[in-house]
Amino acid sequence: MKIAQAGHAELQVRDLEASKRFFTETMGLFVTEEDSTSVYLRAWQDWEHHTLVLTKGDTSGLVHLGWRVEDPESLDQFARRFEEMGLTYTWVEAGTEWGQGRALRFSSVSGVPMELYWEIEKYRASDPELVSALPSFPQKYPTKGMAPRRFDHFNVMANDVAREQAWLTQVMGIKHRYYVEGADGVRRGSWLSISNLSHDIAVMRNHSGSGARLHHIGYYVDSPDELLRAATMAVEHGGKIEWGPGKHGTSGATFLYFFEPSGHRIEVWTGGMLIFAPDWEPIRWSQETEVVGFDMWGSKAPETYLRYGTEIVKATGAGAIA
Numbered sequence: 001m002k003i004a005q006a007g008h009a010e011l012q013v014r015d016l017e018a019s020k021r022f023f024t025e026t027m028g029l030f031v032t033e034e035d036s037t038s039v040y041l042r043a044w045q046d047w048e049h050h051t052l053v054l055t056k057g058d059t060s061g062l063v064h065l066g067w068r069v070e071d072p073e074s075l076d077q078f079a080r081r082f083e084e085m086g087l088t089y090t091w092v093e094a095g096t097e098w099g100q101g102r103a104l105r106f107s108s109v110s111g112v113p114m115e116l117y118w119e120i121e122k123y124r125a126s127d128p129e130l131v132s133a134l135p136s137f138p139q140k141y142p143t144k145g146m147a148p149r150r151f152d153h154f155n156v157m158a159n160d161v162a163r164e165q166a167w168l169t170q171v172m173g174i175k176h177r178y179y180v181e182g183a184d185g186v187r188r189g190s191w192l193s194i195s196n197l198s199h200d201i202a203v204m205r206n207h208s209g210s211g212a213r214l215h216h217i218g219y220y221v222d223s224p225d226e227l228l229r230a231a232t233m234a235v236e237h238g239g240k241i242e243w244g245p246g247k248h249g250t251s252g253a254t255f256l257y258f259f260e261p262s263g264h265r266i267e268v269w270t271g272g273m274l275i276f277a278p279d280w281e282p283i284r285w286s287q288e289t290e291v292v293g294f295d296m297w298g299s300k301a302p303e304t305y306l307r308y309g310t311e312i313v314k315a316t317g318a319g320a321i322a
């Protein structure tokens with residue numbers, strides 16, 4: 001029973017048309033399928049049917065974070081574990097989310113809506129305009145927008161970071177990689193992964209105290225050059241830069257944060273360490289070193305970065321948690 005990878009996020013957006021335009025034209029993601037209420041998107045080298053779902057709503061918020069499990073049996077095994085724990089979960093029928101088989105939905109201890117799935121349609125371009133000459137590529141290299149290579153990670157906010165991290169590690173098996181801790185022993189942030197990435201999910205302290213929030217989702221570009229180009233595109237084509245370009249001291253990755261038109265924070269980033277050791281011990285960053293941890297080149301995180309996240313959408317219908 002194991003989680004294999006961070007798969008996708010479903011974000012509710014208050015302006016579907018503007019967000020769709022931004023994610024396709026400016027970010028350079030591709031639509032796999034859509035209807036009047038939802039748009040399914042992926043980056044050019046994402047292998048699954050979608051890594052982002054935009055769903056129309058009155059407000060902007062997080063609907064769920066989707067994780068793929070490593071084999072079909074893991075779904076029922078996780079359900080049994082949740083029953084033993086007394087954790088509420090629901091099954092979502094196959095096809096409720098396009099391209100995806102049945103899935104298990106539940107919330108983390110801080111209230112972050114999660115989903116586990118196994119079956120997912122694999123993407124392979126059929127449009128002659130998109131078919132790559134290279135068998136290794138699900139579609140050809142694009143010429144439009146920021147065009148990140150792939151989806152990378154989730155980042156959420158919680159009032160109690162240590163509690164959320166312990167839950168993600170103990171219940172979901174996601175390994176703790178590094179963290180920032182104040183002299184008072186209060187955890188400011190934790191970064192965790194199930195893959196070799198420095199993190200598949202991060203949990204940061206919600207300094208406003210308003211509980212679980214989506215901080216951002218991250219996509220990966222191939223180089224700092226592409227990241228600088230993305231920054232200019234964000235300014236000129238409907239995004240609003242919040243912070244960066246800068247370089248995180250913790251992971252060593254170069255970053256850029258911006259807001260899409262419905263108010264979700266998005267990151268594109270590149271580089272950074274990978275982790276291969278099976279006996280990796282979480283690395284402690286003290287609050288005193290937090291500034292270089294955030295940006296080793298010296299810029300300070302804006303106040304919005306510490307306090308603003310998009311709310312958690314209370315699900316209704318097939319995927320609702322009781």
Ligand SMILES: [Fe+2]
Pocket residue numbers: 008010064066097100103115
């Ligand atoms: Fe999903």
